Amino acid sequence: MKINSLQRDMALKQSNFPVSKDPQSYKQKTGAGVCGKNRGINTDNSGNLTNESEVAAINFRGNLGSKIGKSDWFNWVLEKTAKHNVAASAFVGLILAGVLRPMAIMSLPGKKDKDDKIYASGQAVASGVIGFAFSTLITTPLDDAIDKVKKNPGKFAATKLAKLKEIGKTADSELKRNIAKRTAESLETCLKNIPDWIIAVPRSILTIALIPPILKYVFGMEKKKKTPEKTVEQPKMENMNNLNTANNISMNPSMEAFTKGGLK
Amino acid sequence: MNITVNSNRHNNYQNNSFMPQNKFGRQNVSFTSSPAAAIENEMKKAASGSGIFKPFTKAYNSMTDWIAKNVISHIANNTLINKFADNFKNNDKLFNHMLAIGSLITSGLYVKKTLDNKDMDKDRKNTLAINQTLTFILSTVGAYSLDSSLNKWWNKVTSKYVGLQINDKGFLNAYEDVASKAAAKNKAIKQANKSLAKDAQKPLEHVPRIGEYLEKYVKEKKLSISDDQLSTLSNRIKGMDLLKKMIVFGAVYRFLVPVLVTPFANKFGEYMIQKRKAKEAAMKAQQA
Numbered sequence: 001m002k003i004n005s006l007q008r009d010m011a012l013k014q015s016n017f018p019v020s021k022d023p024q025s026y027k028q029k030t031g032a033g034v035c036g037k038n039r040g041i042n043t044d045n046s047g048n049l050t051n052e053s054e055v056a057a058i059n060f061r062g063n064l065g066s067k068i069g070k071s072d073w074f075n076w077v078l079e080k081t082a083k084h085n086v087a088a089s090a091f092v093g094l095i096l097a098g099v100l101r102p103m104a105i106m107s108l109p110g111k112k113d114k115d116d117k118i119y120a121s122g123q124a125v126a127s128g129v130i131g132f133a134f135s136t137l138i139t140t141p142l143d144d145a146i147d148k149v150k151k152n153p154g155k156f157a158a159t160k161l162a163k164l165k166e167i168g169k170t171a172d173s174e175l176k177r178n179i180a181k182r183t184a185e186s187l188e189t190c191l192k193n194i195p196d197w198i199i200a201v202p203r204s205i206l207t208i209a210l211i212p213p214i215l216k217y218v219f220g221m222e223k224k225k226k227t228p229e230k231t232v233e234q235p236k237m238e239n240m241n242n243l244n245t246a247n248n249i250s251m252n253p254s255m256e257a258f259t260k261g262g263l264k
Numbered sequence: 265m266n267i268t269v270n271s272n273r274h275n276n277y278q279n280n281s282f283m284p285q286n287k288f289g290r291q292n293v294s295f296t297s298s299p300a301a302a303i304e305n306e307m308k309k310a311a312s313g314s315g316i317f318k319p320f321t322k323a324y325n326s327m328t329d330w331i332a333k334n335v336i337s338h339i340a341n342n343t344l345i346n347k348f349a350d351n352f353k354n355n356d357k358l359f360n361h362m363l364a365i366g367s368l369i370t371s372g373l374y375v376k377k378t379l380d381n382k383d384m385d386k387d388r389k390n391t392l393a394i395n396q397t398l399t400f401i402l403s404t405v406g407a408y409s410l411d412s413s414l415n416k417w418w419n420k421v422t423s424k425y426v427g428l429q430i431n432d433k434g435f436l437n438a439y440e441d442v443a444s445k446a447a448a449k450n451k452a453i454k455q456a457n458k459s460l461a462k463d464a465q466k467p468l469e470h471v472p473r474i475g476e477y478l479e480k481y482v483k484e485k486k487l488s489i490s491d492d493q494l495s496t497l498s499n500r501i502k503g504m505d506l507l508k509k510m511i512v513f514g515a516v517y518r519f520l521v522p523v524l525v526t527p528f529a530n531k532f533g534e535y536m537i538q539k540r541k542a543k544e545a546a547m548k549a550q551q552a
Contacts, residue, residue, distance in 0.1 A: 069428040078503030079496070085506060089363065092514040100519055141324070145331035149340060158337040160346050178476050179353065185502075186358055187349035191339060193362035200369040 084143045085189070086196045090135035097128030122221045126214045130207045138199050139192075146191050161187060356473075359506060360411060363513045364404050371400040391536055399525050407516040411509055419443070422474050422504045429497055430478075430487055439477050446471040475501045 068074050081088040102121035148155075153162035164187070167180035215221045339345055352358045375393045378384070384392070420436065427435040449469045457465040472480070475498040482489050489497075 065424070066428055069425045075500055078500040078507065080503075081507045081510070082499045082503035085359070085362075088506070089510045089514065092510045093518055096514050096518045104519070104523060141328050141331060142336070144324075144328045145336045148328060148332040149336045153337075153340070156332045156337040158340040161340045174480070175470055178470065178472070181476070182353040182473075183350055186353045186355075187340060187346065189358050189362065190345055190349050191336060193359070193366075194339075196362070196366045197369055200366050201373055204370050204373050 083147065084136075084140060085192045086139040087132070087136040087143070089196075090132040094128040094132040097131070098125045101128075119215070119221055122215050122219045123211055126211050126219070127207050130210055130214070131203065134203045134206060135196070135199065139195055142195050143192060146188065150188060356415075357408070357411075359509050360408060360513065363509065364407070367400065367404065367513075367517055371396060387536065387540060391533070395525075395532070399521060402525065403517045403521040406521060407513045410516060411512045414508060414512065418504075418508045419474065422501060425504060426474060426478055426497065426501060429500070430482070430489060432485065432487065435478075435481060438481060439474060442477060443471060 101124040105117050105121050105124065108117065149158050149161065153159075153165060161184060164180045164184040168177050168184060171177045171180060352361075355361075375396050378393050378396060379389055381389060420440070423436040423439045426439075427433045446469045450471065453466050453468055460466075478497065478501070479494060481487075482494060
């Protein structure tokens with residue numbers, strides 16, 4: 001591995017930056033002033049924003065936005081989102097189901113249902129992981145194929161797309177070009193997302209079927225079947241919100257809406 | 265792997281922007297050391313068919329070529345799909361519809377599974393199926409509403425992002441100006457069209473999307489951005505729009521509505537059970 005280091009010492013004033021030439025006046029012009037001599041003002045105001053700290057807060061917010069907007073990872077996420085619609089959607093689902101939902105489940109009141117909560121959290125994570133893995137596995141080759149057709153529609157005999165691309169580049173008016181581009185974009189959205197409809201059913205069936213073994217063998221969780229006496233003691237167990245019909249898991253209904261992953 | 269470490273923080277300002285120079289008039293230093301760039305490089309290596317991945321890459325490329333030729337091109341040439349795409353070309357909610365239809369299919373499957381379940385009694389099956397259907401409707405309405413309400417703000421965020429990418433903060437105001445003027449014109453046209461017959465109605469003004477306006481802006485301002493860079497940026501703008509929709513729909517469908525519906529569903533379930541028990545008790549009393 002070759003590592004190069006670009007060293008510049010600001011104190012040596014070796015660059016053309018205004019800050020290098022005259023650091024003091026640059027600081028006065030652009031700095032928030034929170035690091036200046038009058039720093040004590042901030043503490044005296046017991047939490048209220050002073051002019052200086054307000055500027056600092058705005059600068060920080062602006063800098064954070066700029067940093068995110070210019071970061072490699074954010075641009076990478078955007079490019080992948082545009083290219084892999086279904087997989088990206090499943091990834092968002094994974095974050096929601098795998099992180100936020102377990103947090104919400106565990107923060108629900110009720111000490112009695114601790115086992116249910118742990119199991120429901122595990123189930124949420126498992127369903128998020130299966131959904132993401134299945135969607136990514138199926139749609140990534142399709143997306144790559146769509147990308148190939150999009151880049152070179154003539155080669156793959158996609159005549160209508162080729163025509164739209166041609167109009168989008170060579171039409172005499174801007175409006176015509178934009179309309180052709182929009183139609184091509186709309187067609188691309190259809191091509192990328194219709195497979196999601198097709199895989200929705202097998203994905204759901206697979207998710208329902210795989211959750212118990214994954215929970216058992218990967219997470220080491222197994223749902224203990226409740227005794228009938230206990231069910232009678234807890235009328236909530238008979239609640240209509242029990243969605244787990246496929247794998248016959250009898251759970252606290254308050255967990256069900258979380259475990260099923262809403263509608264996806 | 266070639267890593268260039270830049271200890272000068274001021275030079276970082278322009279990283280990953282399309283403009284070659286920063287605001288101090290200095291050339292940017294390119295970074296290849298970030299994890300994302302490193303992953304991208306490895307992916308490119310794999311895609312170019314070098315190293316241990318070569319046979320896999322070759323097989324994968326052949327497979328995607330086959331799919332492109334035999335599946336995708338046929339679908340792309342399909343008249344029905346083209347008609348559908350043409351009808352929705354000016355609709356900014358096409359991706360929303362795609363997500364909603366996907367959820368409809370999944371919800372439909374759950375409802376069917378509930379109704380087919382032999383272990384549940386009929387009352388419980390029906391109430392559960394109704395609950396699932398209502399949850400779907402509530403989620404869909406909520407997701408569409410939330411998405412629409414965030415549009416204006418998100419367009420602003422996206423314009424700011426584009427401004428950062430092309431290093432031109434004026435882009436935000438320029439786009440907002442163009443979009444608001446077009447929207448105002450369309451409002452007036454819609455108002456005027458109300459009193460006109462269908463044939464005499466005026467067509468609406470073309471409101472440019474951010475990506476479309478960017479091309480015009482780059483030409484007008486004579487910014488030194490190549491076609492490839494413009495295409496990459498257009499893709500990222502599209503990604504911004506899709507990301508918002510994915511987060512909104514995902515959060516509503518998978519998190520917010522299930523959380524909000526649960527207490528009401530529980531109460532309704534308890535009420536139904538009590539009602540059934542009261543009915544059974546009344547029947548037993550009658551028999552006795």
